[in-house]
Amino acid sequence: MRITIEPLDVETHVGALHRWVTHPRSVYWGMLAATAADVAAEYHRIAEHPHHDAWLGRVDGAPAFLVETYDPARSDLAGLTHLIDDLADGDLGMHVLIGPTSGEPVAGYTTAVFRAVMEHCFSDAAVRRVVVEPDARNEAIRRKNTDAGFTELREIPLAGKTAMLSVCTRAAFAATSPAGHLSPENLERAERALVAKAIAEFAHERLLAPVTTGGAGFALHGPVSTYSFCARRFALDHWVVDAGSLIRRADGVEAPLDAQAFIVEFAPVLGIPPQLLPTYLEEIAATLASSCWKIAHQRLTAAELVDADQQTVEGAMSEGHPAFVANNGRIGFDIEDHARWAPETSNDLRLLWLAVRRDQSHLSLGRGVSEEALYAAELGGATLARFASRLAVLGLEADDYRYLPVHPWQWRHKLAITFAPDVARRHLVLLGEGEDEHRPQQSIRTYFNTSRPERHYVKTALSIQNMGFMRGLSPAYMRATPAINDWVADLVEGDVELKERGFGVLRELAAIGWTGDVFHGLSDPSAYRKMVAALWRESPVPRLAPGERAATMAALLHRDHAGASYAAELVRASGIPARAWVRTYLDAYLRPVVHCLLAHDLAFMPHGENLIMVLRDHVPVRMFMKDIGEEIAVIGDRPLPPEVARVRADVPFEDLSLPVHTDVFDGFLRYLAAILDDEGVLPEAAFWAEARACIADHAADHPELAEAAARYDFLRAEFRHSCLNRLQLRNTLQMVDITDQSESLMFAGTLVNPVAGPVAGPVEG
Template identity: 65%
Template structure:
């Protein structure tokens, strides 16, 4: 039955969500130097280009030009009359400064409306406190995340979902679902598997003998031979809204055959189209194609692009497993060990790339649970930036509960997270996409002690001349020398530490200067332990005084439909000058 419930869309929840999102917009657009608030006594002022709208607020500026606004101080006047804060109106008022193409401005406004709707739902339903979440299990913590991406303003667009889809499938609802399975003709599809897997073992281990027998029986009832087909999981939304309509001829030809649900239940992760198996947590995650517009992309999966994903993951896994330093840190990767895609449709006969070629595909990723030791538990690294409904920080609560001094807690965390990334860059010119949602922390006594990296196939890059197998060559990236260190400077320092350092400083847990001193010390300890990497350290110079200011919102504002070219991500970047490096020696906080 379709849900018509909109009880979360309430004036008081909207007012709270609006203030939060406008504060974030001012903070992040100012960080990216799109806006320039002017000091006005003890406050700040921001005036729209036409002079009609005026925003005043108090705020603190941290390193990396990070703004923390006092929510209660924010006021908006229009033509000298006080008006409610409204993020969509804010975007309209400042659009001339933000560089949004007129044709895409309505799309961005729609994404903001959806982000507000998600925020209102979370405000009305997220009751767990930071103290509660310190002890929460992996999936309860995953569903409790309320912020989304810390930098992107429109970070819950989900264009294509209806209200009932949100209620059924949004990660924050914590709902469980069953995936739909289809059979796709073997000669019109491709399945690739990684080391230690075969087609037979993949399906047997993920579905079980009884479900496989049911699938074979469904095909036999239609007069079809199961040996002519491969099995592919689909998001239920994708079947209803895309496959059954857009690929109706393929379904009618029996090139695609609906098999129905498998018995295992799954829960959506923060990435919205990746699912954790709650019936059998030892089984793989399943990542599905999901043709909704969300945060700068239509969330499809390319069969052609994924064909070598298992091989890439095996290569990265083997490199990491063979490295003494990475082993000592317990650093691991969650392999995307199998991928499947259907290519028998008309769209794959086009002479150009289209989102329609990415609508029927899936991959399987290892679960971290079989790799846990006694006394260890899991949490998304994004949780370190989480604040509960009362504004209490989960990171602060974790540190307090651990009983470890904040600087020592941070040192252990940096050795688990930052040091392996620095090592991969200096030794192999190897870069990941290490944002909070892509790291799974292994926690012991409330301290992150080691890390699992995920999203390897789409995100990893080798930026130097390291020899690669032919099937892995796709990950070699031509990145200008002065941009290679952005794998740490942008993705770690600006993308994550900027927020975490401010949270710990604002909450009185650890001064920001001490935070960045620990970051510098972590990098220096690594080099002292690896003098053989001195050339790599000089090449990337992670402690240099400044680094290029790569801007994420500028990418989404430029093209909210596809913010980067995945085949040339470095070439898609937008910069706004340089940022002072807070980890550089003798850096003075602003």
């Protein structure tokens, strides 16, 4: 994309200017009713003004955008005397209007234009800051401004609008370049945190064995390096390594911390196959890059998040999966893709929509959902008419097609290339963007509708490599997803205990997949069969009562840039004793998971990102479970409807309790217990005592489940230690077979069960 900026020739370009400023999307420009003569007069006035200039921007030679620059001290701003301290010598005012484009949208187009405008402004060495004053209601341009490094100062009254005065320094703009976050300072912090996590998690999984050096001190000896550090050890052999205390010595000389060098040095002990070591190192590098971005850009404190909405909390997460060391791989995204589409950037996107041939696709629908109602509710009549018109222009019948959403990256990098013959044959037809804005969630291929929050989440295939999997979606595997969700929802809604707890599921109520490609005709399965599919999941928003807010449960493990914890701030803000807060939370989370196993042999995969908390007065009072189609299992020989049969799991007797012991205790609660202890909110022993009481009270309330309780034995003295990183280290391309996950598990002895009896406090040294 070649972008140039030149002085505006009013007579030559008045026609284009008139089309741009009167387009409905230019409502904030304030000239929707202007005639061509009005536009010409306005820009002749600017041309004659000694301190105001207009510029024409071109993209690949074609007129594409309008820029105005001006001296703020000789503008309407100068008349606002209370702003005198906000304006300074070297300030340059700027307005930009991007003309409507024809044809299909180009990912990153607006960002590229905006960067070119900012570079044009700073090309004058005398310019110290760029000043903008967009309409305060224009959320889209305000987000674009802040992404470019602007700081919002205050709302100000201007003619016809309330504006948000914002400024951007040279340094702030430079820091927002696609690689601006990759600085030595940010990398040092990211390396230190990741090496600390690697030591903690690999020691937890008994791959590495640090030795005590006295007090809280430990040392880890490698073939080349020795790492010394302070740490605390908690129940479940949970290590909390003090990243600030880490020192690496190589050949007796202090050396910089280097996460990739750490992995290479310990690779034989970690069991990484040599042929997969480069891939794992790439995921480590990408995880470091993501951490650098968060260090550079995430500034909300844990205290500020306490009253934030669901999407603000979702985008503020500074850590991915708590157990996996390489947890932000996203191999396939380039640096601009990350800046545009990574969950931590909190950028909205518009999904692209394909028409897929009806005779080559399958749409599975949950109870009470029809194809017509689904598309009408999710797209609306105007968009459906636009899609039908697009097909008609191509000589195609809308009735011969279904509509399938795709991520813009997936279209550009996979579908338009890998399935080029199918696009040419009109088996796949690109229809254009939907009208709604969507926000990527922590699970990266799931999107929340920010334009209409009551509409469903959308989940699409996204063929990037991330945390042990290619993130595709299988049309064949998803075919039964709505039926499975209906069955689980019926079970949950019909259970008195779960109903009393307010526990619910967010149904995946429709799934679509296209199978008309050559790859589906091959005998062997492959990732190519998982590139064109999507599903719709219920939003929690319509199910929130007044005074309730939603947040991902993963947020309870979040720490801000200063190390303060979101969970601890919630406890403090609630105003109730920490022990009561924890018990309310456990009754909303742990008790329903236990009950589902005992009463129904139904196992969820209840890690942090799979649950949406409902908060009332800063306390989690109930939960919504999601990702039902892929991450539930029925243990044993309980009768199942044929369409649900694939969720049956054959689990060895000694592993029956692992959905609680591994997924809840080891996978989530060990981190939360340590965080609350570390912040002085609640001693770890008290936390686990409440977990034990939660299970015991459920047993007392349900004597009819005593036989099942004895079989699952959640209060046993110890349980098998299932290890997640070992799976990824063994095969970073596909760490488990999703159709038989229990057979893929790897174990490292046993862990002492923290709810089996009295729990000691953290071990120092």
